[in-house]
Amino acid sequence: MRKRTYRINRIKLFAMLALLLVLLLMLILLVRAVLKPEDEPGAVARVTEEPIYTPAPTLIDLYAYFDWTETTDNIRVYDHRADKLVTMSLEEYIVGVVAAEMPAYYDFEALKAQAVASRTYTLYSMAHGGCHTNPDADVCTNSKCCQAFSTHERMQNTWGNDYANNYNRVAQAVMGTAGEVLTYKGKLCDALYHACSGGQTEDSENVYANALPYLRGVESPYEDPMRQEDVELGEDALVELIAAKYPESGVNADNLRSSIEIVSTYASGRVETLRLGKTKITGKQARSLFGLRSAMFTITWSENGAVFHTKGYGHGVGLSQNGANGMAKHGFTYEEILHYYYTNVQITVYGADGLPDITHETPDPSESALSLNPEG
Numbered sequence: 001m002r003k004r005t006y007r008i009n010r011i012k013l014f015a016m017l018a019l020l021l022v023l024l025l026m027l028i029l030l031v032r033a034v035l036k037p038e039d040e041p042g043a044v045a046r047v048t049e050e051p052i053y054t055p056a057p058t059l060i061d062l063y064a065y066f067d068w069t070e071t072t073d074n075i076r077v078y079d080h081r082a083d084k085l086v087t088m089s090l091e092e093y094i095v096g097v098v099a100a101e102m103p104a105y106y107d108f109e110a111l112k113a114q115a116v117a118s119r120t121y122t123l124y125s126m127a128h129g130g131c132h133t134n135p136d137a138d139v140c141t142n143s144k145c146c147q148a149f150s151t152h153e154r155m156q157n158t159w160g161n162d163y164a165n166n167y168n169r170v171a172q173a174v175m176g177t178a179g180e181v182l183t184y185k186g187k188l189c190d191a192l193y194h195a196c197s198g199g200q201t202e203d204s205e206n207v208y209a210n211a212l213p214y215l216r217g218v219e220s221p222y223e224d225p226m227r228q229e230d231v232e233l234g235e236d237a238l239v240e241l242i243a244a245k246y247p248e249s250g251v252n253a254d255n256l257r258s259s260i261e262i263v264s265t266y267a268s269g270r271v272e273t274l275r276l277g278k279t280k281i282t283g284k285q286a287r288s289l290f291g292l293r294s295a296m297f298t299i300t301w302s303e304n305g306a307v308f309h310t311k312g313y314g315h316g317v318g319l320s321q322n323g324a325n326g327m328a329k330h331g332f333t334y335e336e337i338l339h340y341y342y343t344n345v346q347i348t349v350y351g352a353d354g355l356p357d358i359t360h361e362t363p364d365p366s367e368s369a370l371s372l373n374p375e376g
């Protein structure tokens, strides 16, 4: 009997303990349910599922709103100023590129066109061997090799009090076109661009090795201003420059004025061939030799030496940034701007059907001769 009573008491004890546990659990659940939803850790994750592109969020909103790390594949960026390799999302990288490559005050549609061009340019470069000077990196931040790039610190230093506004503009242009790239017959384009064409963009083969069907010269009527610049070089400086680079030309102080002659120009007005004494060089070589903004120039002589009258800024191939801004101000959308400067291209979302596997595409050696420097 005693033994049995003892057993019943033990069962009762267990039952009471179990009941207490259940009550405790219910109490915890009740307390959690009463708490505000934003205190829940799950609410933070839900925020990123909101629409990516919204009107004018504040800077702090943007950071909370858009989880850059989850947008696209990460890419390896070599920061040439800090001398280190950084990994970031493609879209985050494009924000830094647009911030560095185009004035943030440019029209919003122009910024969007730039975002698509820069994204395409990046993925095209990656598919063709990545950064040429840093084998471990997909891209670098040196504009002489890949595209220019601004870190947040650099944006703050450059923009000062306008940092929040400018960052928002650029980030929204990138987010508003997230994933969009230019393709031609299903393949990524080499989306070259430049600061200002001077009124006419250039056929790719007149500046680089290959005639690409989507890089055809077009009139660029809305550029304002045309970025005209006169560069005067004294006779001594000219002789020194020419003799150092082209000693076989035979140019000296006595024959200088009769030795420099524009032999031919392209339909765009850019110099095709320049004669330096017994040597002929291309307009591109002349631009580099004399430090000119563009190969669209004429020459007159002053008392001191030669005056190069240049129009435009950059190589002149593909999108003109200044022209894009002009078009945007005249009401053209970023799609219209891109279709205007890149002939017969499609605007496709990266990763959509029909696009090649970007990171594993076999490089085409015949196309890699194109310069990767937008300012060329």
Ligand SMILES: [Zn+2]
Binding pocket: 131, 132, 133, 134, 139, 140, 141, 142, 145, 146
């Ligand atoms: Zn590079």
